[in-house]
Amino acid sequence: MTEPDVHTLAGPYALDALPDDERARFEAHLAACQFCTTEVAELREAAVKLATQVAAPPPPRLKADVLNAIESVRQLPPQVGGGALRQRYSRRSVFALAAAALVIAGAGGVAVDQYRDKQAVLQTNEQMAAVLSQPDAKTSHGKVDGGGQATVVMSARADAVVVVLRDLHRPPNGKVWQLWLMDASQRAVSIGLTSGDLTKVVQGNVVGNTTFGITAEPNGGSPGPTSAPVAAVEMT
Amino acid sequence: MTDSTPLPWPGSRSGPSVSDSDLLLRVASGDTAAFSTLYDRISPWVYGLIRRVLRNPAQSEEVTQEVMIDIWRTATRFDAGRGSAQAWILTIAHRRAVDRVRSEQASTDRTALVAARTVEVEYDEVSDTVSTRLEAEQVRRCLDTLTDLQRESINLAYYNGYTYVEVAQQLDAKLPTIKARMRDGLIRLRDCLGTTKGGTR
Numbered sequence: 001m002t003e004p005d006v007h008t009l010a011g012p013y014a015l016d017a018l019p020d021d022e023r024a025r026f027e028a029h030l031a032a033c034q035f036c037t038t039e040v041a042e043l044r045e046a047a048v049k050l051a052t053q054v055a056a057p058p059p060p061r062l063k064a065d066v067l068n069a070i071e072s073v074r075q076l077p078p079q080v081g082g083g084a085l086r087q088r089y090s091r092r093s094v095f096a097l098a099a100a101a102l103v104i105a106g107a108g109g110v111a112v113d114q115y116r117d118k119q120a121v122l123q124t125n126e127q128m129a130a131v132l133s134q135p136d137a138k139t140s141h142g143k144v145d146g147g148g149q150a151t152v153v154m155s156a157r158a159d160a161v162v163v164v165l166r167d168l169h170r171p172p173n174g175k176v177w178q179l180w181l182m183d184a185s186q187r188a189v190s191i192g193l194t195s196g197d198l199t200k201v202v203q204g205n206v207v208g209n210t211t212f213g214i215t216a217e218p219n220g221g222s223p224g225p226t227s228a229p230v231a232a233v234e235m236t
Numbered sequence: 237m238t239d240s241t242p243l244p245w246p247g248s249r250s251g252p253s254v255s256d257s258d259l260l261l262r263v264a265s266g267d268t269a270a271f272s273t274l275y276d277r278i279s280p281w282v283y284g285l286i287r288r289v290l291r292n293p294a295q296s297e298e299v300t301q302e303v304m305i306d307i308w309r310t311a312t313r314f315d316a317g318r319g320s321a322q323a324w325i326l327t328i329a330h331r332r333a334v335d336r337v338r339s340e341q342a343s344t345d346r347t348a349l350v351a352a353r354t355v356e357v358e359y360d361e362v363s364d365t366v367s368t369r370l371e372a373e374q375v376r377r378c379l380d381t382l383t384d385l386q387r388e389s390i391n392l393a394y395y396n397g398y399t400y401v402e403v404a405q406q407l408d409a410k411l412p413t414i415k416a417r418m419r420d421g422l423i424r425l426r427d428c429l430g431t432t433k434g435g436t437r
Contacts, residue, residue: 008412011419012400016334017393019401041319043419046426048326050394051285052372053379058283058300063275066301067268070308075266078312 010036014043028129031139031151032164032199079140127201128153131160142233144168144214152212154235159207161235163191163200171195171216178217180225181209188213193221210236256321257314264311271308278322279304282329289333289397299336303329330394337397378428386421389414 009026012018018026030036131137134155142150148168154161163179171177176195181202182188189209191202214231215222256277262270282303287296307325314324379387385407392403404414 008415008419011417011422012393012415014422015390015393015418016331017398017400017403017418019399020338041323042426043422044327045320045323046422046429047390047394048323048330049375049425049429050379050390051281051326051330052375054284054288054395055280055372056284056287057280058297062283062297062301063272063279066275066304067272069301069305070268070271073305073309075264075308076310076312078264 007036007039010039010043014040014047024133025129028132031128031132031153031162034149034166127160127203128162128199131155131158131162131201134158138235140212140233140235142212142231145230148231150212150214150231150233152233152235154206154209156207158203159205160201160203161191161206161209161212163198163202163212165194165196165198165214168194168197174219175216176219176221177214177230178221178225180213180215180229181206182211182213183208184210188225190221190223193217210234256325257316260307260311260314260321260324261316263308264314274307275304278325281322281326285326285329286333288395289330290336295336299332300329303332306332334397375429378425381428382421382424383417385409385413386417386424389417390421390425393418 006026006029009018009022009029013023013026030040131153132155134157136157137153137155139151139153142152144150144165146169149166151164151166152161153164161181168177176193178193179191179200180188181191189205192200212231212233212235213225213229215225215227215229217226254273256274259270259274259277263274279300283296283300286299286303287293290296290299306328310328314321382390388407389400389403392398392406393400398406400414400418401411403409403418404411407414409417
C-alpha cells in the first residue's frame with residue numbers, strides 16, 4: 001500500500017468500488033493517513049450527490065414499518081475516546097493516579113518503529129492490516145494537549161495495538177514523549193518513546209490494557225509515568 | 237461554468253430550517269419525532285439510490301428498511317465535524333447496496349452480468365419536485381464537465397455497484413487509469429459542486 005498510486009485509491013474507495021480485500025487494506029492505510037482521510041471525506045461529499053440523479057420515493061407503507069421497527073431497536077452508546085471533555089478528564093485523572101502510584105513495569109511486547117525504509121513500511125502496513133481485519137478490532141481517537149491526534153486500534157484476538165500519532169508538537173526541552181498502555185488496575189507499561197509523529201504496531205502482552213496514554217518524560221524515558229498525561233485514550 | 241452555490245436538500249427549504257445534522261443529533265438522543273422528519277427528507281435519496289444499484293424493488297425496500305433502522309441505531313456515531321449528515325447516511329446506504337450486490341453475485345459469473353447491465357443513468361427516475369429538480373440539474377451540469385471516461389467510470393461504479401476492476405473491463409481500460417479517473421473525476425465534481433468536508437450547509 002505504499003506504491004505511488006495509493007492516493008488514487010481514495011477515488012474508488014469513495015465510490016465503494018474497491019474489491020473487499022483492497023478495501024480492508026485501504027482502510028488500514030486510512031488509519032495512518034490524515035491526508036487520505038480528509039480526501040475521502042471530501043470525495044464522498046461529492047459522490048453522494050450522484051444520488052440526486054436517481055431519487056425515488058419509497059412506498060409509503062415502508063415508513064410505518066421502519067418507525068414500528070425502531071421501537072424495538074436499541075441505539076448504540078456514544079463512542080468514547082476523544083468525546084466529551086468530562087469523560088476525557090476522568091480518564092486523565094485515572095491516568096494521573098497511575099503516575100502517582102509509579103507502578104513500574106518492563107517494556108511490554110515487541111514495539112516496531114517504522115518508516116525507516118520501504119520494507120519496514122510494507123511490513124507495518126501488513127501488520128496493521130492484520131490487526132484491522134480482526135473482527136474485534138476497535139478504533140479510538142483522542143486529542144493530544146497542545147496539538148496532535150492519537151488514534152489507537154486494539155484487537156484482543158491479535159493481542160496487538162496499532163498506535164498512530166499525527167501532528168504531534170515537540171516535547172519540552174530535555175523531554176521526550178513516552179507512550180504507555182495501562183490496565184484497569186492502573187499498571188502502566190511503556191511501549192516506546194518518540195519526539196514526533198509515528199506509526200507503531202505493538203504485538204504481545206496487550207490484552208488487558210484499557211487505556212493508551214502519552215506523558216512527557218526526561219530524555220531516555222522513565223520506568224513509569226511521572227507527569228500528567230497530554231493524551232489519554234480509552235481503548236475498550 | 238463553476239457554480240458553487242450550496243445545494244438544497246429536501247426539506248431544507250421548508251420552514252425555519254433545521255439541518256439534517258441537527259436532526260441526526262436529535263435522533264442520537266432517542267428522538268423518534270426527529271427520526272420521522274429525517275426519514276421524510278432523506279428516504280427518496282436512500283431508496284432511489286439503493287433501487288438504482290439493486291434494481292429489484294422488493295429487495296430495495298428490504299435494504300432501505302435495514303439502512304433506515306441502521307441510521308437510527310448508529311446515529312450516536314455520527315460526527316458532524318467529519319462530514320455532512322447526507323454523506324454519512326448515503327454512504328451507509330450505498331455501501332449496504334453494494335455489499336448486497338457482491339454477496340449475491342459471489343457465486344455467479346460477474347463477468348456476464350457486467351456485460352448485461354446498462355451504463356446509462358435514467359434521468360427520468362428523478363422524482364418530480366422543484367428543489368429536487370434544481371439540485372439534480374446542478375449535479376447533472378457538473379457531471380457534464382467531466383471527461384467521458386471520468387463520468388462513465390464513476391457512473392458504473394456508483395450506480396451499478398461495480399468494482400474498479402469490473403469498470404476497467406467494461407470500458408476496456410487499464411486498471412491504474414480507471415482508478416485515477418475515478419479520483420480526478422470526483423475531484424472535478426467536488427470543485428464544481430462546491431462540496432467540501434463538512435457538507436454544503
